Amino acid sequence: MNDQYRETEAGDRYARAAFGLALETKVLDKVNGDIATLKELLLSSAELRNFVTSLVYKSDVKLAGLLAVTKSAKLNTLTTNLLGVLAANGRLNQLFPVINAFNKLYAAHTGVVTADVTSAVALTDAQLDSLKTTLAQTLGQSAEINTRVDPALLGGLKVRVGSRLFDASLKTKLDSLKFALKRA
Structure with a gap:
C-alpha cells in the first residue's frame, strides 16, 4: 500500500478532534459528506493528490489550491477549518490518513x-x-x-x-x- 494512505498517529489525532467537534456541533453528516468529497477529489486526480502531498509547495499554497478546487463543494466551516489547521501545522500530507481515520470513526458511530x-x-x-x-x-x-x-x-x-x-x-x-x- 502506498505510504500516503497508511494510518498514522497524527492522522488519528486530527480525525478524532474533527469527529468530536462535528458530533458536538451536530454537523457530523455534513462533515462526513465533505470528507467523502475530499477523498473522491483526491482519488480521481493524481495531480491534486501529488500537489497536496508534495514537500515542494508551502502549506499556504497547498491550502489555497485545495480550497480553490473544493470551492464548488461548499464545504462546512468545520471541514475548511480542519484543512486550515492541517496546513498551518504543515500536516496536509496527512490528509489521507485523516480521511481514513475519520471514515472509521464515522462507520463505528453509525454501526456500519x-x-x-x-x-x-x-x-x-x-x-x-x-x-x-x-x-x-x-x-x-x-x-x-x-x-x-x-x-x-x-x-x-x-x-x-x-x-x-x-x-x-x-x-x-x-x-x-x-x-x-x-x-x-
Missing part, C-alpha cells in the same frame, strides 16, 4: 462495518448488492464495500472485514491444491 473486497474482475451492481446483503446477515451490521480488482486472483473473492479475511479466490485454492500434491 467496512469490507474490503478484492475480485478477479469488476463486480456487477447485482453482485455487490448480493454481497452486501450476505455480509449484513453474517455480521449482523450493515456493510460498506470498498472494491478492488486484482486479476492475479484468477477468480473468486477475498473479503476483509477488520482483521478477518475470507479468501475464496481461485488462486488460493489452486495454491492449496499444489501444496497438497507436493506433500503427497
